[in-house]
Amino acid sequence: MFDIATQLFEGQDIRFGPIDYEKDPEVESRWTHNAGFMRLYEFEPARPMSAAIVKKQYEKLEKKIDEDKNLYHFMIRAKADDRLIGKAVIQRIEWANGNCSVRVGIGSTADQRKGYGTQALKMLLRFAFAELNLFRVSANVAEYNKGAFALMRKFGFVEEVRRRQALEREGRRWDLFVFGLLKDEWVNQVSA
Amino acid sequence: MNDILTGKLIRLSAPDTDELGRAFSKWSRDSEYWRLMAGNPVTLHSAKDAAKSFEKDVQELSLDTYFFGARTLADDALIGEMTLEVENWTGRDAFIGLSIGERANWGKGYGTDMMNVLLRFAFTEVNLRRVTLTVFEYNPRAIRSYEKAGFRHEGRMRKILNRDGRRWDVLFMGVLRDEWKEQNEHTN
Amino acid sequence: MRDLFRGELVRLTSEEPDARARIEVRWPLDTEFHRLADGDPAELTSQKKLKEEFEKRAEGGFTPERYFFCVRTLDDDKHIGFLSLWLDLIHGDVMVGVGIGERDYWGKGYGTDLMKLCLQYAFMELNAHRVSLGVLEYNPRAMRAYERAGFRLEGCTRKDLLREGKRFDSLWMGILREEWLQQQNGVKP
Numbered sequence: 188m189f190d191i192a193t194q195l196f197e198g199q200d201i202r203f204g205p206i207d208y209e210k211d212p213e214v215e216s217r218w219t220h221n222a223g224f225m226r227l228y229e230f231e232p233a234r235p236m237s238a239a240i241v242k243k244q245y246e247k248l249e250k251k252i253d254e255d256k257n258l259y260h261f262m263i264r265a266k267a268d269d270r271l272i273g274k275a276v277i278q279r280i281e282w283a284n285g286n287c288s289v290r291v292g293i294g295s296t297a298d299q300r301k302g303y304g305t306q307a308l309k310m311l312l313r314f315a316f317a318e319l320n321l322f323r324v325s326a327n328v329a330e331y332n333k334g335a336f337a338l339m340r341k342f343g344f345v346e347e348v349r350r351r352q353a354l355e356r357e358g359r360r361w362d363l364f365v366f367g368l369l370k371d372e373w374v375n376q377v378s379a
Numbered sequence: 380m381n382d383i384l385t386g387k388l389i390r391l392s393a394p395d396t397d398e399l400g401r402a403f404s405k406w407s408r409d410s411e412y413w414r415l416m417a418g419n420p421v422t423l424h425s426a427k428d429a430a431k432s433f434e435k436d437v438q439e440l441s442l443d444t445y446f447f448g449a450r451t452l453a454d455d456a457l458i459g460e461m462t463l464e465v466e467n468w469t470g471r472d473a474f475i476g477l478s479i480g481e482r483a484n485w486g487k488g489y490g491t492d493m494m495n496v497l498l499r500f501a502f503t504e505v506n507l508r509r510v511t512l513t514v515f516e517y518n519p520r521a522i523r524s525y526e527k528a529g530f531r532h533e534g535r536m537r538k539i540l541n542r543d544g545r546r547w548d549v550l551f552m553g554v555l556r557d558e559w560k561e562q563n564e565h566t567n
Numbered sequence: 568m569r570d571l572f573r574g575e576l577v578r579l580t581s582e583e584p585d586a587r588a589r590i591e592v593r594w595p596l597d598t599e600f601h602r603l604a605d606g607d608p609a610e611l612t613s614q615k616k617l618k619e620e621f622e623k624r625a626e627g628g629f630t631p632e633r634y635f636f637c638v639r640t641l642d643d644d645k646h647i648g649f650l651s652l653w654l655d656l657i658h659g660d661v662m663v664g665v666g667i668g669e670r671d672y673w674g675k676g677y678g679t680d681l682m683k684l685c686l687q688y689a690f691m692e693l694n695a696h697r698v699s700l701g702v703l704e705y706n707p708r709a710m711r712a713y714e715r716a717g718f719r720l721e722g723c724t725r726k727d728l729l730r731e732g733k734r735f736d737s738l739w740m741g742i743l744r745e746e747w748l749q750q751q752n753g754v755k756p
Binding site: 216219220221222223226231232233234235236237238239240242243247331355356357358 | 568582688
Binding site: 230231232281283284285286322323325345346347348349350351352353354355356360363365367369 | 418419420466467469470471472508509511531533534535536537538539540541546551553555
């Protein structure tokens with residue numbers, strides 16, 4: 188079934204879009220000043236970033252996308268008012284083997300728990316399997332990230348690897364999990 | 380303080396990029412060498428290209444990345460290479476990799492010795508808390524060698540490698556510093 | 568998990584280059600501030616040059632060794648100081664540099680709150696084994712703040728500073744992870 192008409196980048200309440208250099212740096216800068224968000228989205232130590240730094244990161248990112256050709260980066264915007272609410276990334280694409288890794292982040296606490304992450308991941312998986320024709324998608328999840336675990340379960344990702352005590356935060360060690368979803372598993376889900 | 384660079388059969392040596400380039404160019408003509416070690420498609424390398432690529436690696440060496448040649452103690456021959464890449468400083472976890480170039484040198488205990496020296500370096504010099512490695516499911520010799528060195532199985536990424544017309548899993552193995560210390564206290 | 572960037576009186580931020588330059592250009596003019604914070608002679612860099620420096624640093628990206636924050640007050644949102652941490656990757660020692668450039672905010676608890684955030688970040692996010700800092704002999708206010716935070720005097724480099732014709736010592740202080748954890752156990756976060 189060739190579904191050419193259904194929009195890849197339009198969801199129920201959200202849409203995927205490019206970086207808006209005028210508006211986005213300041214919004215993302217605000218997210219980075221929230222240590223809670225940074226500690227869930229990044230494994231590295233949390234750091235706040237000025238809009239100037241975020242803008243430079245966007246420039247480097249677009250250059251990398253252009254040169255390495257193994258990365259897709261989507262801004263998640265609310266359909267209602269085009270507000271920036273998060274990011275959705277497909278990275279570390281290995282074309283010869285058909286693999287990639289995905290990441291989704293919803294920046295502000297007010298936007299969390301509204302189902303936006305679920306909608307974003309749904310669109311991201313369709314892009315990876317039905318447009319990039321990849322064979323499998325992975326995700327790295329820290330033991331303390333309950334929200335991400337719930338998202339993995341919802342989409343039928345299989346828990347594959349447990350890297351014991353690979354992370355340390357808040358004075359204790361945590362495991363790092365790798366989840367994987369194969370194309371057939373996604374297809375079955377989608378047609379069910 | 381022990382000589383941290385020397386094992387029972389081999390020693391860690393500085394990467395001489397020209398020599399490594401020549402060696403690697405020769406080793407990679409045996410496609411099994413490449414296919415056991417790397418996930419991207421096999422290609423052939425001239426000594427000059429390989430040397431240039433190693434030169435780039437050496438220039439990028441920092442506190443994050445360690446790159447050594449392995450030379451035999453018996454006759455100082457360069458038989459393989461080893462890398463240690465810190466993945467996460469706050470977690471103190473690094474990825475480790477090694478390869479032995481010529482099949483004549485496989486199955487002789489060099490790999491085990493290389494791993495022991497590298498683990499000792501990782502845990503007592505770089506002060507890491509754990510070491511991770513990945514190995515292809517079709518490389519049972521390496522898997523056994525890593526099990527002997529103390530690595531535990533931590534899972535597998537399913538069907539991640541597409542080779543020879545079928546899909547293969549990549550196994551993850553990891554060893555914690557406390558586990559390694561305990562194991563070494565028993566053997567010494 | 569605790570909020571690493573927010574204390575009770577101050578919060579840690581990353582400021583825009585021009586806003587930061589506008590504020591920080593004034594700090595070296597306050598000789599008392601400069602001489603308490605820094606052993607080197609003050610440089611009166613232009614606001615323009617400062618802004619360019621900050622913009623250049625924004626380009627450079629981050630290394631796992633250096634962590635830098637500006638400090639803002641919670642009540643009146645003023646940019647009053649800085650906090651920098653250098654992490655020794657191999658040994659887990661963090662070296663701290665800290666200063667409050669606005670003298671109206673001295674002696675009011677802002678420094679103490681800042682040191683609390685500093686140690687929290689060093690031990691709970693950078694996973695340091697110890698935190699070190701240096702302080703000049705003629706800065707007793709800072710020394711007291713550090714002692715209150717749990718730092719102990721570890722050593723001194725005698726007479727290594729020459730100012731106004733007199734010689735002064737640099738003092739070195741440190742706090743170990745175990746010491747900080749024990750201190751924390753007395754007070755639940």
